[in-house]
Amino acid sequence: MVVDPVLGFTRDPSLRSSICSCPDCGEIMKAESLEHHQAVKHAVSELGPEDTSKNIVEIIFHSSWLKKQSPVCKIDRILKVHNTQKTITRFEEYRDSIKAKATKLPKKHPRCIADGNELLRFHCTSFACSLGLNGSSNLCNTVPQCNVCSIIKHGFKVTGGSGILTTATSGKAHDKACVDESEEKRAMLVCRVIAGRVKKNAEGGMEEYDSVAGAVGAYSNLDELVVFNPRAILPCFVVIYSGF
Ligand SMILES: [Zn+2]
Ligand SMILES: [Zn+2]
Known part of the structure; x- marks a missing residue:
């Protein structure tokens, strides 16, 4: 040998x-x-000034913060999530299944047939470690204080049929987050979400749906949207922010 x-x-x-x-x-x-x-x-990497996606994420985060009374919060850093091939494949398979289902329906859902009705959405959660700081790309193990690391590692969890809340605006995601209010920092996940057929609260009698819309918001008629399959949501960026 x-x-x-x-x-x-x-x-x-x-x-x-x-x-x-x-x-x-x-x-x-x-x-x-x-x-x-x-x-x-190597779960994440920080986006630098030369990354065009940094600019885009910053703009969509700030423009939808929409809290007129309080000053805009401070962005500490923006991280790109490196999803594993397995995670991406599961997301794509879910999208394909929604598209395939839509083509067989008598009532036409053109967006579902095109791309599963994919939307870019926010989800806010707790953050308590040094992820992304000075190049740190190591996920911590502190649940629930640092739920963002758990989401990146294991995906979203659906407990007790309550589903996963996603919002069209960062401000609504912040207000609706299930976190300890005294924490100084939070993580805003920017996610690709396969909405599929959306059940709006007002309409009854829709036989089958893939997601449920919440109350109509002041800024968007689909501000709140709940999905029930963890595969329907893929986190792409994390905005670490404070000063809210
Ligand atoms: Zn390595
Ligand atoms: Zn962490």
């Missing part, structure tokens, strides 16, 4: 194939551990 003098592992190709190095940090590990390693250690 030939052992590599530098790395110390065997050069036998049949064994070597099971060992790899992380493309992000160079750490050596078993191939089957790589996906989990990347999901936990």
Whole structure:
């Protein structure tokens, strides 16, 4: 058996194939551990001034804050979520299933057929660690104080049939968040959401639906929207903010 003098592992190709190095940090590990390693250690990256998406996220966050009485809160940093291929595939499969279902219905739902009625939505949650600070991309393990890390790691949780609340505006997401009010910082997730067929509260008798609209808001007629399948929602960016 030939052992590599530098790395110390065997050069036998049949064994070597099971060992790899992380493309992000160079750490050596078993191939089957790589996906989990990347999901936990390289879950996010901070967007710099040269990233056009930073600008876009900032604009949609601020323009929909809409709290006329209080000053606009302060954005500490904006992180891009590196979803695993498995997570992205699950999201895409869910969208495909909504599209396929829509094509078979007698009543036409053109948006559902086109893209599953995909929307860009907000979800606000707790934040208590140093994720994204000085390049830190390590998810913490502090639930419920830092629920954002749990969402990035495990996805959204649906408990007791209550569904996952998403909003059209950052201000509404902030007001509706289930968090400890005394915390100084929060995380605003910017998510892709497959709304599918939306049940509006006012209309009864819709046989089947994929999401439910909440009360009509002052700024948007779909300000609140609840989805019931964790696969219907994919977090893409995290805005860490304070001073609210
Ligand atoms: Zn790594
Ligand atoms: Zn955390």
